Amino acid sequence: MLKTETNSAEHAELDLYGVDQLVAALVDDHALAVRAVQAAAPAISAAVNAMAPRIAAGGRLIYVGAGTSGRLGILDSVELFPTFSWPHERAVPLLAGGLGAMFDAVEGAEDNDSKGASDLRLIYPVYNDVVLLIAASGTTPYVLGALRAARTVGALTIGIANNPDTPLLRDADVGICLDTGPEVIAGSTRLKAGTAQKIVLNTLSSALMVRLHKVYGNLMVDLHATNAKLLERALRLTMRVAGADEPSARAMLERSHYQVKLAIVALRKGVDVEQAQSLLEQAGGDMRRALR
Numbered sequence: 001m002l003k004t005e006t007n008s009a010e011h012a013e014l015d016l017y018g019v020d021q022l023v024a025a026l027v028d029d030h031a032l033a034v035r036a037v038q039a040a041a042p043a044i045s046a047a048v049n050a051m052a053p054r055i056a057a058g059g060r061l062i063y064v065g066a067g068t069s070g071r072l073g074i075l076d077s078v079e080l081f082p083t084f085s086w087p088h089e090r091a092v093p094l095l096a097g098g099l100g101a102m103f104d105a106v107e108g109a110e111d112n113d114s115k116g117a118s119d120l121r122l123i124y125p126v127y128n129d130v131v132l133l134i135a136a137s138g139t140t141p142y143v144l145g146a147l148r149a150a151r152t153v154g155a156l157t158i159g160i161a162n163n164p165d166t167p168l169l170r171d172a173d174v175g176i177c178l179d180t181g182p183e184v185i186a187g188s189t190r191l192k193a194g195t196a197q198k199i200v201l202n203t204l205s206s207a208l209m210v211r212l213h214k215v216y217g218n219l220m221v222d223l224h225a226t227n228a229k230l231l232e233r234a235l236r237l238t239m240r241v242a243g244a245d246e247p248s249a250r251a252m253l254e255r256s257h258y259q260v261k262l263a264i265v266a267l268r269k270g271v272d273v274e275q276a277q278s279l280l281e282q283a284g285g286d287m288r289r290a291l292r
Helices: 019-029 031-039 041-056 067-084 113-121 141-152 167-171 192-211 228-242 246-255 260-269 273-282 287-291
Strands: 061-065 091-095 130-134 156-161 174-177
Touching (some): 019 031, 041 130, 041 156, 041 192, 061 067, 061 192, 067 091, 067 130, 067 192, 113 141, 130 141, 130 192, 141 156, 141 167, 156 167, 156 192, 228 246, 228 260, 246 260, 260 273, 260 287, 273 287
Parallel strands (some): 061 091, 061 130, 130 156, 156 174
């Protein structure tokens, strides 16, 4: 039996716990998610190293999953645009049962391997695409079908599962095993298995964006300012890194359509927006290099 499906001997009488004990059991169990991710750090690093050249060459991030795993993939994909100005068309989520399954469970959708394969083929995967395949069990047919379809075109496949030695981990180009063990509520992988998956997806996409020069120091200088909070953050970032006063920073941000990297380079180098754009392009988007 898969570890994620076994009963936790430690919490066999969970329904008899008082509220404080119940909360402590659920919260403390999530600490094991962090340990599982830490143990998988070498595989995560290998995945980032494999992903970076494909994405730099124009590939897409494609997320595939069912249930909680698929919903976590969607969450990671949609957050890349406001955080890093990553184009929507280059972060594509596939969820068993369709995007409607984000809100309503579509029973049996995860059991259809041919649908997983056909859903992936419909978005025309290519060699430079990176397919992130997420399944707590490591045996979900929908995800395995997508894996086989991805491999036929040579796309990079990253398997993320919570059970060791499962088909997803064996057959993916890079397998990331998050051995979280039994859940406090037996089989409920929305708990620490899902927490571990969320940490890994955050780590993979964030590390990738750092390698693609979308972070300067630890500042998100490639954010897409879509609301008042982000507009204010863009202003603070520009003032801090460019060493500019508020009126100058705001004026340059407006001229650069609130592209923070562009505004900073223009202010620091004393050039107009067009020249700053040219400097960034020559530096491959690396703001540190453009400033030199």
